[in-house]
Amino acid sequence: MTTLITKTITKICLPLVILFSISLLLAGHNNPGGGFIGGVMFASVIALTYVAFGLNYIKSFFNPDWGNWFGFGLLLAALTAFSAIAFSHNFFRSAVEFIHLPFFGEIELVSAGLFDIGVYFVVIGGLLSIFKNVGDDE
Amino acid sequence: MILNIFSNMILVIGLFFVFLAMLGLARLPDVYNRLHATTKIGTLGAFGVMLSILLKVGFSPMGVKAMTVALFILVTSPVAAHMISRAAHRHGVGLCKESVIDEYGKACNAACPEPEED
Amino acid sequence: MNNTLLSLTIAILFGIGTFLILRRDIVRVIIGLGVLSHAVNLLIVSAGVFSGTKVPIITDDGGHGAAEATGSIFTDSLSQGILAPIIEAGHHVDYVDPLVQALVLTAIVISLATTAFILILAYRIYEEYGTTDIRELRRLWG
Amino acid sequence: MDSFTAITIAVFLPFILAGILPTVEKLLKDKVGWYASAVAFLSLIMVAQVAPEIIHGETIQGTIEWLPSMGINLSFYADGLSIMFGFIVSGIGVIIMSYSNGYMSKKEDLPRYYQQLLFFMGSMLGMVFSANTIQLFIFWELTSITSFMLIGYWRNRPMSVYGATKSLIITASGGLFMLAGFLVLHAITGTFDIPTILHNESIREALHSHNLFIYALILIFIGAASKSAQGPFYIWLPNAMEAPTPVSAFLHSATMVKAGIYLIARVHPIFSGTEAWFILVSGVGIFTMLLAGFLAFRQTDIKGILAYSTISQLAYLMTMYGYTTHHEPGIGVAAATFHLLNHATFKACLFLVAGIVAHEAATRDITKMGGLRKEMPITFIVATIGALSMAGIPPLNGFLSKEMFYESSVEMGHLLGGPYTILIPALAVLGGVFTFAYSIKFIDGIFLGKRPSKGLPEHIHDPSMVMLAPAIFLAGLIILFGLVPSIPVHNFIEPTVSGILLEPTTLHVKLWHGFTTSLMMTIATFILGILIYTQYDRIAEWQNRFNAMFPWFSVNYYYDGAVNNAKDVTFKFSSRMQPGPVKNYVIAVLLLTLAMFAIPATMLATNFIPQNLNFDVPLYEGLIFLFMIIAALGAALLPKYLPAIISLSGLGYLVALLFIYLQAPDLALTQVLVETLSTIIFLLALVKIPQKFKEHIPTTTLARDLIISVAVSAMIFILLINATQGIVPPFETLSYYFIEKSLALAGGHNIVNVIIVDFRGYDTLGEISVLCLAALGVYNLIHSRGEDE
């Protein structure tokens, strides 16, 4: 078991790192980062809570089916790639759109971003499902 | 200009402290003492370098991130040190021969195994 | 970066990795595969075909859909049977080769996946065989 | 119906009607045998329909397109040779299937039995009418397979299985050699078509002068010899007697074993007229004739005697077909062809008798029989006719063809001159003597002498007409052919011989043609034969003793040895090849890789090392390289897992540092993350794995591993310093395009990221699939326990 001290700091880190991981995900197209890196950040901070609090304790209130996460991610990624066919383009043809939001100003929306989100979920789901499966193993 | 000199000074001090921390790592007799070096001096060194960058670039993204890094290290490195030293002690890593007291070892009362070379 | 010495380092890492995968202990073998995968990642990066000095991230944003970032580039015109060698274009490129980086990224992720699998496999093998000595893993013989 | 259609029908009808046989069986129940006989009879009619044309000296040919792109088609060719075989096959087919109605118990799996007999008959017909070598091979192997099935008809009896396997391995492998021979022939002549080769003088001449001629001949002869149980290949035939007796009669005496003879006759025009042909065909023939005739003495099983007699009789045929010189291509062809027909009649007859006897006496052991002539008089008479014909007693047909055999032997000896003038006729007579002896033994042992006091059933009698009639019919043929030889000679032998010699031939066969040399030889045969027969049992015993003393002096010894030891020997081989520990396999892969590198390096490279090597290095770069090597060495050499893993982790961080120098922040990010995750997964695995195992490396192993490692290092170094010299000549690279278009077309500043999610996003799709796979795989790993033992 870990100590109160570790647990407290883990609690502090948890939302911080999750936010950071989201930021890495969103920044990926223009800065270092992206789905994979963001996803690994997310997975590792969840792994940290597993380490600090014990898997069973975390599972008692936070127990998503990580299988669904990577299933969803893969589905999202594949569908994003497929969607181009619906627009009479080749598979994986990307699209770049600039939209103007009232408050945030001009925002760049790229189809590849959606794909990256898929990657993000696959990485999180895949890694955590491995951790959970092995960690659960007696 | 003054700010620049000041920040360079902090930078050099920071780097020097990092160096000292590593020197401590090499020279101090046991893992607990080495942790004093890396945790305290290392943290300050890193903090110093990041601070100097913040001073140089202001609250630009780089500065903000440098500060974030510094704060993060400040918060986490003592915990890391605590975890390692605790694990070391429970793992059976004994104190160096100069040590004068071990109240923790007594409290653990569980017979700690002989320190082993890995 | 000094290419010769980098190559030498990569080669030595390969040698060490090779030595490790020839060990009898499964965990050593896996560590060896880890060393080899580090080495191969470095190898791919060092296979970049031109050497700029800048991070391949475009910073001077001239607005979206902006003009070419690097100046004009020759293109092989195969339809006319021409293989145009790059003469000047290389000079325009300040970046390091981004493609090899992308390849390494893919390679790293794949090797993570494989390493994860093989490690858990080792864990199960120990459970089944009670050892990590590959010489004991010879129930399938002949 | 035109002749080609008739032949096609004759061939395929048995297959098609056999296909529906199980359905018919539902209707006819145990009368299904008559259905099979009817099918055989239909084929016989079809063959008979074509016969007149052939007898008039014509040939028939036709083609159905099948594999045009390989130059192989379904084509049939009928000349005298094929028609004669067609008659033998379908005619004896009718007889055997009718006989089987009485022979086979109603409890047997009749549909399977008749189906396979019909398949066999169709294959045999297909073979004899094949106009191209590949088609011939196909039907040839089909006969091997059906023979295998029929020998192993009683699938649960070990001896049946043994016999079936033996026959299949020998005949089917022989067939493969024959196929190779045909392919060589194809390579020489450019065609698979038999008539084309037969009727094209220039092709044959080119063939004779080709340096592959001898190989084609040998390969094809191996096929023929294996099928006709010649030379060392004879061993399968005695064991084939495990088949139901009608099958033995049909396949293993009258028809299938003659396929080899057919083949020799078929290729006779192509290969004969050469010394090789004589040495190979006649040489093996004479050897087999003597060996099998001699070995027949030892047999106590009546079917065994017949099996050895079949081998020796087939050897007669081989010997005769082999008689050739440059000027006289076919000295023994007429004799052989006639004897072939005669053998089919008397041997089938004898097999049917053997079947009857075994059926009635409930044993096949000749030592337990005797004196049955009173209880089964008709059988006795039929058997005597068959045996005497085989022994060559006038006025039966066997006598005629044996005379011709002696005649041609004399001629061949004369043509060769020297010692052969005497040697060849003498050996022929010796063969005749053995034949005489075992023929007499067959009658004597079963029907003459005293009935043994015990071992035989009390009531033994002639069987029903169903079984007897076919035998009587064949005995009738034996007498008819003997007395009126012109019937078979004119209808079958002359067209066949013409077909083989490629010129119209007229033969004059008479029962009495004066005191010729051959008659003298026949008389000598009888006298010697009787002499030998008096010593029959002693010779048999001597053989047994010899055999027990020198078991290795038989082909079976080697066959059995090979088959029985195959598993052990090959297991020794395969366990040496596949010894278990993965390390050896890894070495194999590494060595192959090194070899693959070394081959071009030694063959082509002028200088391994480029000129512009640069060893100047900034201090920090050099130190980082050094640290990496030290960390890797730590991972390699630290004895415990955790320190090694920490060291590996350190190496990972250093690699990340290097990536930073190489201007690759994404890579550095990914590297540090992956490094830590790997460490965590390592720890997860180590939760179960204690650090018990300690490897002691022997010096030789260490040296070998070090050499391999250093070689790998050298390979990588040489490859890298050469390959990283830059593009030669500098082509455009993909990267320029990515740099140029990243922002403009894909809307991203981070070119690396744009590559992985857009330009080469498809790779990434594969990559995340791999991640999913790892997760799924780990799930399976963890949940794969439980069903152990």
Add this chain to the structure above:
Amino acid sequence: MKRYIAYSAILALVWCFVHGTVNINNFILGLIIAPFVIRPFKTLFNFDKEFSFSNALSKIPAQIKYLYVLIVEIIKANIMVAKIVLQPKIDIKPGIIAVPIDTKTDLGITAIANTITLTPGTLTIDMSDDRCLLYVHAIDATDPEGVAQSIKDDLEKYVLEAFE
């Protein structure tokens, strides 16, 4: 609910920090994202306890003071260890001593433990199960009571003010 808002605000600020740009857009974006991040883990964040803004805000001056003390102590600590490291021959008398603490809350204990580690000559190794004792490794453990006392006097009171 209050806790939600408070935490969201803090996290929105964190979001700006990790994003690298502190501006109102990012802050609002952070405010939008934050609840989703906290929601699944609310068990970890004492959501059952009452939360009062005024209480939290009132501690800020104490926290700033604590930070100041901390920085000063860290610098002192560094200089001390630096001296030791740079000695030609290292001559120390270290040891592990038990230090009683009065702090009760999780955050407080964590803060005091971390502070001890960062300050001169001491390093928190563990905490007793009854949360009353911290086991501290001291580089100079010749006077255990003195060390315990100095921790109590120089550090713990600030921590108590700032986090209790």
Add this chain to the structure above:
Amino acid sequence: MSFMLLEYSLIFMVISFIPCIYRVIKGPTIPDRVVALDAMTTIIVVMLGIYSYVQGSVFFMDVALVLAIISFVGTVTVAKYLDDGVVF
């Protein structure tokens, strides 16, 4: 200035690596190695900071933050493993 800064800082930091590598290899105990590895990441974080500044690009600062976070995760995990013999 900045190139000199870079050069000297980097050399200085790389030299600081030597004790870390020494401890990672030499130990003598596992906690020693973990401490050394942790210290190594600290150095890299520092280098990244300097590098980022000198290059004028924020990219490497992201790497620094990630490294700081992930090394904490790693250290805690190894410590827990050492302590309890389990990871989660």
Add this chain to the structure above:
Amino acid sequence: MNLSTHIPIILIATPILVAALMILLRKQPGIQKVLSVAVSFAMLILSIILLSQVWSGGIQAYEVGEWGKYGIILVADLLSSGMVVLTSFVSFLALIYSLDYIEKKSLSASYYPLFSLLVAGLNGSFLTGDIFNLFVFFELLLLSSCGLVIANEQGGVTKSSDKMEATFKYLVLNMLSSIVMLIAVSSLYATTGTLNMADISVKLSAMSAAGTLPWYVFAIALMFVVVFGNKAAIFPLHYWLPDVHPTAPSPISAMLSGVLIKVGAYGMLRVFFLIFIDTLDIFKPVIMYLALATIVVGAISAVAQTDVKRLLAYSSVSQIGYVFLGISFGSIYGITAALVYLVNHAVAKSMLFLTSGGIIHHAGTRDMRKMGGMVDSAPLMSLMFLVGAMSIAGMPPLGGFIAKLSLFDAGIGEQYYFAIGIALFFAIFTLFYMFRAMLLMFWGEKRDVEKYGEYSHHGTSVLMAVPIVVLALTVVAFGIYAEPLITLANATAHQILDPQPYIDAVLVRVVR
């Protein structure tokens, strides 16, 4: 939206999509079953359409993401689309077979996605025109097959320790070959600046024409022998196969032996005859010796086996040697023969492995010595095994015969007498071990019931029998009417030996 142009990518991306859906639907076995079979069937149809399109309309290139040669291009020529048809066919049948064969829990939890991704990996490897992408899909193949090998069978007789051991060997050797592949691919990139195979081909030809082709390109080329040889399990890279194929669940063994090892042969054909044309003079003899060694080692080892699946596995080793022998001739006829051989072996061997699954269910063991006389209790399996065994042994009139015939004919025509001599001699071994196996299991006396128990009565369900019968009919059809297959193989061989149309199809296009 003209879907017909998208078939290549649909054949790859649909299985990935389906895998994702299957992961999400793993609590609904009913939907999974229906959906997976339906999709697999649709893929079969699509693949046939693709082949016919390529047959009539020439080589199709598909730009993923419309980036021209700078992105990744999928190329469907006769070779790749033919292989895709083969994959779809075998995988469709293997999937149907799996429904009753694989343990229920394993089936719904992970089997479908793993299987779908295996198919995606296969189709992706065959269709890609990008050498690095090939690496990615090879990894997909590797991990999906690893996951499937350890899937649980219904009432399985394979110990999980054996599976672990086999998977470990498989994984280590394949990771090693992945590393070799990465070395080769990146060196190639460093030399030519491109990853597109057609592009590489053009550039290497240009270098060759200019006389600047460096020697190490030959070394890189031969490294691919290791890479693909490992996938194809040629000597001395075959070591993993006899462990992995038998321990896998039977439908997976069928996929592995039927299709997966063919990826190696495909890769050799693709890489050497498209990219490294200049190295063929070295490549051909190297491959010939390796192929002969493979034939010999596989055949001899097969004779030693008592485990039916292990015997089939060694037979696969030996048979793949024959395929490579054909490739090593490097001529139209040789490659035609190799392709015919490949297809026939794929069909017959998948069929045999599926049959062995039925046998194992029936006998409750894989040890042939513990079987015997099963012809009465399992007549269908007996007949099917006979058909498959005869085909592998090259007995007419089955497909295997046509394959051996064309191979031997090509070899003798090209005057490789020594090679054909060895091949012929070991064909007899094939005959021997196949029939010995048949006799051990089906003929002879019934096994000792006291010792090994009665045979189970539920040998083969309909869902298991149908795929076997379909494959058996295919085996027969390939023997009795081989003309279409030979014509296709011949046209494919022509296309392989003339890379220009491939290059044109890939490179002559407008780029964004």
